[in-house]
Amino acid sequence: MLGGLSSQFEAASDGYATEHGIERDPDWFVLKMQEELGELTQVWNKLSGRGRTHGKSELDLKSQMADETADLLGHVLLFAHHHKLDLASAIERKWRFQPSL
Template sequence: MRPDSDAARAQIAALTQAVGQVSETYAVRCDIDRDRDWAALKLSEETGELVAAYLKTTGRGRREGVAEDELRQGLEDEAADVMAMLLIFADQNGIDLAAALERKWFRYLR
């Protein structure tokens, strides 16, 4: 089943606006200069943190006595960070994620 491209575009836009507001609040509160490279660098950082959390949940990273449910929550939280930073990166670079997904992935659903 192919996603409704208008609905997907609206959902991505709403998510982008929401994470943008959080990012702006965080930047002001922590005095962060979000220059032109900031989103790309943060996306890379968050991806590394996601991989580290994944390694812990799969027993290939130091767990340091952390409970399974906390490890799982950490993995989910890092996945959310990656998604948020991808939305911010795409927005800052004029990338239409809905169109890119349609072109790159969903064409195989035709």
Template sequence: MSRSLDELTGLVSKVSDIYASRNDIARDDDWYLLKVQEELGELAAEYLRLTRRGRMKGADPETVRQALEDEAADVLAMLLLFAQNNAIDLDAALERKWFKYLGRSPAV
């Protein structure tokens, strides 16, 4: 199922609210950026494992591949939350920064 960035952000935000409530976590401006960094580090660790440049810790390649995918989802989720917290319109930023090379006019 394909979802828009706004839909994904809304769903991720609900999960983040549950996580913060259950774990008594105060999510301030720093928290969002630090979580992006934390999740990116975990993604890098799984990539190193998958490419045999990190310790497998007894895991098989399929398990490591799933962990890599899960960490990629975590990075995306935290980036969406960071953008929401900082009033960043990712759709507009992508249009301005990336899609201009496709000869598209900016979104209105």
């Protein structure tokens, strides 16, 4: 479930880092989450009228928002994977359901 998805993100991220000479040290994982949240916030600001759209349509911005949300999800899963966090158990504890991803 979450482990399989985390492994897919890990493989993609590791390949990208290797290809581009990026060192994924412990700080990198949390900083990337912050970066992606900032990018998602930037798109949200445009969609909600708090930022310039630079001529992009609402449909374009929603697509971009989906992309940034996917990036954020990926980096959350990478952070959890790197720190060997049991997200499934945490979801059950905090959200009171069993994840079925």
